[in-house]
Amino acid sequence: MSVAPPRDPVLPPPRRPWGILVLVAVVVVAVGWLAFSSVGNALVYYRTPSEVAELAEPPEEVLRLGGMVKEGTIEREEPGSAYELRFVLTDGTAEVPVVTTNAPTASFREGSGAVVEGRFSGDGTFEATQVIVKHDENYEVPASGAQPSDNSFVPGE
Secondary structure: OOOOOOOOOOOOOOOOOHHHHHHHHHHHHHHHHHHHHHHHHHOOOOEOHHHHHOOOOOOOOOEEEEEEEOOOOOEEOOOOOOOOEEEEEEOOOOEEEEEEOOOOOOOOOOOOEEEEEEEEOOOOOEEEEEEEEOOOOOOOOOOOOOOOOOOOOOOOO
């Protein structure tokens, strides 16, 4: 019997986690690409009346125009005729007359923000196919017993 010291066990070389790091990098890039490629489609851009006024001619393509509904400019057709709404959209510097045959929501009123989608007619009036009313993000509870105000016009009434 010989007494020899035990041999050191043969250990595998230390592993470097390159495979895991590459996999994590690929996943991060894929998630980032998916997130940011859909953000571009979800963004809604609009022009202001001042931006449109700076152009030599009003654009012919469909666009969105945003601003405030100018005080004293809302005109609605009387009941019994085809619904038509006229108002002026302003940004404080320039003004654009708007006409639409689509009834906006009840929160549409003078002094409120609005974004309209449509195109300019030959006479410089913006013919809106859609009226989107901007609202305040702060909700206030109505006073006890108060009724909601109704500024909307419902065709046929």
